[in-house]
Amino acid sequence: MEIITALGQLHKFNVPCVVALGTFDGLHRGHVDVIRTAREQALKTGGKLAVFTFSNHPYACFRPDRVPPALITPQQKQELLRDLGVNVLVDIPFDLSVARLEPEQFLQRLQALGYSCLVVGSNFTYGIRGEGTVATLRASAAKLGFTLLVRSLVSDGAMVISSTAIRRLIAEGDIVEANRMLGRSYSISGTVAHGNERGRLLGYPTANLELEDNRLAVPLGGVYVVRVLLGDKIYGGMANIGKNPTFGDVEKPRLETHIFDFAGDIYGRQLTVQFVQRVRGEVKFTSLAALKAQLAQDKAACLECLQSF
Template sequence: MTEIIRTLSDAYLTKPSVITIGSFDGVHRGHVQLIETVKRRAQAQNAASVLITLHPHPKQVLRPDSNLLLLSTLEERLELAAQQGLDYIVVFPFSLEQSKLRAREFIQLLRNHLNLIEIVCGPNFALGYKREGTIEVLRALGAEMGFSVTVVEPCQFGEGILSSTRVRALVADGRVAEAAQLLGRYPMLRGIVVHGDHRGRELGYPTANLETPANKLIPANGIYAVRVQLGGEWFDGAASIGVRPTFGGGKRLVEIFLFDFTRWIYGEELKVFFVERLRDELK
């Protein structure tokens, strides 16, 4: 079972570890390929397999005006990564102060807290202040400090490299079926059911207005076929995302329509899995 350590300073591993480091937004197929290499390398050396996830996303810290919206919240990321069978997942609290750590200082932290013996990463990976810890620099530090670096080639999917940026662009454009191919599952939005304007009841169908987390990427406006999880139950439904143009506009809303469903579920959490975009909003 995967152990989740909420901050690096709380980790003190006695067993050697093979690690990978990144944001891992969405935990897509490319991330899974990297994780599988970590697990294989760790098993071959009787070491622990460790994933370090940076939180908040470095871009949100270093470029707060970027308004970056993410595929997964921290809790969703931890849940998805834990499904991959790692020994440990460690959260590295990223801040402006931490961004100024030199590569050597960063590696020393990993040696002290995780008993690092190997880093598994992609070819463009770098860590430390101004990304000074390139592959070449890390290998030089490894020769001095006693760890190795294994580079995994990027995962190709279709016409390009699989990346969180590419998946985010698809979701933002409403192309959820294509995003699902890259993620290995349907894009998901989790939220609490809150009181809305009760338009759905007036129109003759049940609706659940979803309050979604801040900084979470919501698919483009439109109508979607969805699968919805409520506790241990699953339902088919449709999702309407937009500003309710039929009623004269307003703020952007996420409304879920559950088929053959009449219960009151205010205050409960729904997990909404986007299967396919059906059409634009009604005008």
């Protein structure tokens, strides 16, 4: 997969192609529907599949204090798009030079890709202040002679799937519904850091990931059933997000994961924690014995849940 990171580089991929356009800030089921439709059209026409999106949230340009937490890392985005069969990813920063383009100017710049078809969601906007809409895009398609495919928004039951809805579900701890909307397990990756090793003393050693510098959405505090990706292996586990209220010595939330059937030193290694289901909220225990008893119950509940996946 070729990756283009600036508008001025679009001419480097001037071959007949179909372009999926969108913010794609979560690559949820609605986003994937647009990209798969573009892939099907590319296969029909013998063209290549391109995805045009932004490497940052548009709010970063105008309202940096309101940029929502991310649902996906740049590396995850590239891996998922590669798996979807994308030939070229146009992943440019949304800055003032992009924000100030008139709708017609945006399409003119996009023509450097040599596209024959554009695929968008029905709520797609483009150009300065979002003045370009599906209606203006249809008019341009008729005028310029390209094919336009507009996909209806995808729903999960009565709720339209959106990145905003998924962020809310994650913040509420409803990981099951968030995963259903995403079409995959929500995950957080990071480098395993040293903790206070209290879990080891309790009989449940944990791999710790710091969250304070993480721009990803953080699930509601509590205990979760998880799958853990370490190297090329996948393990079951249970994870806690929070400040360890029983001990009261943690200032910022952290992600602590106990990996089932695993022993070894993984400090400094990359770890990915996939969230499956929330088991319970954070609790302040009156004694270590009560905490250990609860951890045993948590592990049993997590193991039972993992058997159904």
